[in-house]
Amino acid sequence: MADLYGHTPRGPMGVLRAARWSLQGLRAAWLHESSFRLEVCLFLVLGPLGWYLGGTGVERVLLIGSCLLVMAMELMNSSMEAVVERFGNERHELVGRAKDMGSAAVFMLMMNVVLVWAVLLLPRWL
Secondary structure: OOOOOOOOOOHHHHHHHHHHHHHHHHHHHHHHOHHHHHHHHHHHHHHHHHHHHOOOHHHHHHHHHHHHHHHHHHHHHHHHHHHHHHOOOOOOHHHHHHHHHHHHHHHHHHHHHHHHHHHHHHHHHO
């Protein structure tokens, strides 16, 4: 959807507004989503560990970035669930399917973290 500015540059104030909205979203996720809090706590351990264990810049980006992707997908999943809950909490097959698929997307990225860390680090230890 186009915004009020169309294709013209937003300028510094537009960037600041967008940053403020992003921070509000992170705060809401922290306050209302226990899964997000858990993933942030894991990132606080895995992020520095990935920086330390990554032998090159590319390895560090892969190790740390794979963890960031999990949190980003958790935010998307939580936002989708919030929109669904906005329209009621009665059981519906499509609502259940959408929630399950969002959860599956987070799970797939968690498996990506395991794969990336294993492929990059296991050969060093074996």
